[in-house]
Amino acid sequence: MVDEELIQRVRDLRTKGCSPKETARALGVPPARVAPLVRLIAEQAEASAPVPAIVGCWVSAGWSVGLTVDEGRGWTDSPEHGTNVTGLVGVLVAREAARKRDISVCGYLVDPYCLGVKDALGPRLMKPHELSRFVGMFFAAFDGEPLDAPIELARELVSGAVDYANRLGFEPARDFGAAQGALGAFDGQRTIGFGRDGMPCYVQGPYDDAEAIMMRLDESVGVDNFHFLVECPVDATSLVSSTG
Secondary structure (H helix, E strand, O other), rough: OOOHOOOHHHHHHOOOOOOOHHHHHOOOOHHHHHHHHHHHHHHHHEEEEEEEEOOEEEEOOOOOOOOOHHHHHHHOOOHHHHOOOOEEEEEEEEEOOOOOOOOEEEEEEEEEEOOOEEEEEEEEEEHHHHHHHHHHHHHOOOOOOEEEEEEHHHHHHHHHHHHHHHHHHHOOOOHHHHHHHHHHOOOOOOOOEEOOEEEEEEEEEOOOOOOHHHHHHHHOOOOOOEEEEEEOOOOOEEEEEEEO
């Protein structure tokens, strides 16, 4: 199947509401081949549609810890407020809604070390006077105050993490597709290096299937090529860490 034909068939199935996995099964191709086409189609659609004006954009303090970032971008951080032990970053984007009296907000919980987008919300409509309170609630679990950020940082932090995770064999959260449009089209410019200090690093979350994730990392990069921090199966209060 030629690429243009495959792209059109993926587009048709996505229009019918099929998930990326369902699309891959219907076409008889691996999910890893379908995932980048789904993102390409979304980016093309976003590029052809008017982009509402940005009202605000924020990232959690400590977003750059463990990452390599091109200093020429001039993106600032407050790493002293976010040691990022969990490897999680919050990103929030607010744009004007179709009804200019409202604001459309999308949020992303990003694991830039391994899993990409673990959770997403929105678009959520609210009144302008509700935005400040919502920003505080969204970032309440993070250390320090959220940082004002350019949309280019938010876009690369989220979309770049998704691409990195996809190369490791992981797809973004199911709700990411609905929230992706708030970021705008990603031009593919790579100025952030993902993984912790250049290597995949998996930190177990409360709802993760840690065994399945570890097996996937074994398959994608090899047992000696990632770090991890997971709970012991025999004692949920203790943790096992490794650099191999």
